[in-house]
Amino acid sequence: MRRREGEETVASRTITLNINGEERNVMVRNADTLLYTLRGKLGLSGSKPGCLNGDCGACTVNVDGWPMKSCLMLAVEAEGKKVMTIEGLRNAPIQQAFVKEFAFQCGYCTPGFIMNCHALLEQHPNADDKTIKEWLESNICRCTSYIEIEKAVKSVLRGHSGGS
Amino acid sequence: MLPFDFEYYRPETLKEAVERYQFLEHQGKQPTYFSGGTELITLGRINLAYADAVIDMKEIAECNMKEFNGDHLVLGSALSLTQIEEANPFPLLTSVASEVADHTARGKITLGGNICAQIFYREAVLPFLLADSQVIIVGPEGIRNVQINEIFQEHLRLKKGELLVQTVTDRRFIGAPFFAKKRRQQWDTGYPLITVAALKIGQEIRLAISGLCPFPFRSEEMEVYINRWGQSLEARIDGALSVLPKSILDDVEGSADYRIFVLRNLLMDALQALG
Ligand SMILES: Cc1cc2nc3c(=O)[nH]c(=O)nc-3n(C[C@H](O)[C@H](O)[C@H](O)COP(=O)(O)OP(=O)(O)OC[C@H]3O[C@@H](n4cnc5c(N)ncnc54)[C@H](O)[C@@H]3O)c2cc1C
Ligand code: FES
Ligand code: FES
Numbered sequence: 001m002r003r004r005e006g007e008e009t010v011a012s013r014t015i016t017l018n019i020n021g022e023e024r025n026v027m028v029r030n031a032d033t034l035l036y037t038l039r040g041k042l043g044l045s046g047s048k049p050g051c052l053n054g055d056c057g058a059c060t061v062n063v064d065g066w067p068m069k070s071c072l073m074l075a076v077e078a079e080g081k082k083v084m085t086i087e088g089l090r091n092a093p094i095q096q097a098f099v100k101e102f103a104f105q106c107g108y109c110t111p112g113f114i115m116n117c118h119a120l121l122e123q124h125p126n127a128d129d130k131t132i133k134e135w136l137e138s139n140i141c142r143c144t145s146y147i148e149i150e151k152a153v154k155s156v157l158r159g160h161s162g163g164s
Numbered sequence: 165m166l167p168f169d170f171e172y173y174r175p176e177t178l179k180e181a182v183e184r185y186q187f188l189e190h191q192g193k194q195p196t197y198f199s200g201g202t203e204l205i206t207l208g209r210i211n212l213a214y215a216d217a218v219i220d221m222k223e224i225a226e227c228n229m230k231e232f233n234g235d236h237l238v239l240g241s242a243l244s245l246t247q248i249e250e251a252n253p254f255p256l257l258t259s260v261a262s263e264v265a266d267h268t269a270r271g272k273i274t275l276g277g278n279i280c281a282q283i284f285y286r287e288a289v290l291p292f293l294l295a296d297s298q299v300i301i302v303g304p305e306g307i308r309n310v311q312i313n314e315i316f317q318e319h320l321r322l323k324k325g326e327l328l329v330q331t332v333t334d335r336r337f338i339g340a341p342f343f344a345k346k347r348r349q350q351w352d353t354g355y356p357l358i359t360v361a362a363l364k365i366g367q368e369i370r371l372a373i374s375g376l377c378p379f380p381f382r383s384e385e386m387e388v389y390i391n392r393w394g395q396s397l398e399a400r401i402d403g404a405l406s407v408l409p410k411s412i413l414d415d416v417e418g419s420a421d422y423r424i425f426v427l428r429n430l431l432m433d434a435l436q437a438l439g
Contacts, residue, residue, distance in 0.1 A: 011169035030172035030218070033205065036165045053206050054269050066246070067268040072202050076172050077220065116268060137353045138268035 020088030035070035046086035057139030060112035067119040086111035097152035105143035171217040199277035241276025256342040257291040263346040290361040290372040293382035295337035300330040318379035343434040360430040
């Protein structure tokens with residue numbers, strides 16, 4: 001018998017995800033990544049597909065306040081956790097800093113960078129240079145806006161005067 | 165997105181996990197334990213890994229332990245490398261683990277997953293080889309506690325259906341002087357080339373290496389030469405390099421000769437750091 005679209009099987013089911021503070025029910029295959037689910041099933045296309053291999057960081061979201069490459073996580077693993085995507089940030093200090101410092105060119109890497117920086121600010125508001133470098137090395141910018149991105153992050157971290 | 169489907173289970177106890185594995189196998193399925201899951205997700209996408217049932221171990225309390233029990237540090241296999249780095253209970257492990265992948269990926273990659281992975285590097289095992297740690301393993305035949313050097317030969321020799329639950333490390337190794345350095349093909353985040361980790365216990369230097377062979381290893385033969393204190397650093401290193409394992413990697417990341425050249429320099433750095 002052919003399986004109908006939307007029917008639960010041992011390999012797919014409806015799950016509830018907490019995304020940007022909202023409970024969303026969504027039918028997923030167990031094999032669907034969080035990235036695919038966010039973009040393809042929930043209409044949240046801010047997280048970008050790049051390498052799909054955990055290397056580039058374009059797909060970064062926050063899970064329980066920590067950065068997560070959403071191409072490395074199954075949607076079913078995110079059940080019971082708080083997921084925040086770029087759509088959940090509304091004019092946050094790090095977004096304003098990216099605009100102020102022109103910390104992007106084509107903008108493809110920007111949502112991932114911003115979500116990583118946002119988590120850094122939450123987890124380590126006093127981050128030193130070593131910590132900033134360690135965290136931000138997880139993301140790649142093909143347009144090489146690195147200097148401006150560093151300036152933007154430092155401008156919103158405590159203890160940095162910005163653009164050092 | 166993965167090109168195949170699988171069942172997904174998230175047991176809360178070790179018993180449930182092992183029984184689920186056996187049950188699925190009896191049904192003729194191909195189950196796999198899933199910790200960070202990065203191997204199945206990345207290799208599965210390009211058809212280099214497959215499973216039709218996944219047993220996620222991240223909800224099992226024993227696999228999330230991170231505490232000192234008397235004089236022993238117990239670390240659960242499902243702890244992410246970032247969790248270990250942030251807590252820093254074992255500085256040599258922090259130093260080695262914080263060079264695996266990148267910071268965000270380490271929030272997903274777990275200790276047990278790295279030790280049991282297919283990839284050649286598996287740097288997270290090096291500190292445990294050096295510290296003669298115990299590994300707690302559970303499987304269909306029950307629980308066993310084994311010295312890691314007895315069971316990690318090129319890879320962790322688990323029996324079918326067994327899973328790594330914890331590592332247990334004696335406190336006296338945790339505070340010992342150490343050296344750890346990873347050299348990459350390029351930049352600070354490029355693909356790994358060679359990692360050398362060393363621990364000094366009294367006047368004895370122990371040595372473990374990842375990225376030279378298709379498996380990480382600790383070499384007691386090399387340690388004999390490294391610990392010939394009366395000799396020059398060069399002679400000790402030449403001696404150690406004369407007893408390398410046979411299977412030196414020779415690939416696009418680095419030729420065999422280049423890897424040995426990098427290793428020689430790293431050994432010099434290690435000996436200079438540890439005396
Ligand atoms: C961007 C990126 C960069 C990477 N860089 C590095 C690197 O620098 N060095 C390196 O070593 N690796 C690197 N890897 C590979 C990665 O480390 C391995 O795929 C990873 O270690 C697996 O960890 P995991 O927790 O995701 O394991 P999983 O994918 O969950 O498991 C890996 C394997 O181990 C088995 N397994 C997992 N846990 C257990 C357990 N407790 N008991 C028994 N079996 C178990 C699984 O069945 C599977 O076969 C990188 C991966 C990515 C995505
Ligand atoms: S798309 Fe996820 S890291 Fe590149
Ligand atoms: S701004 Fe273009 S990739 Fe970063």
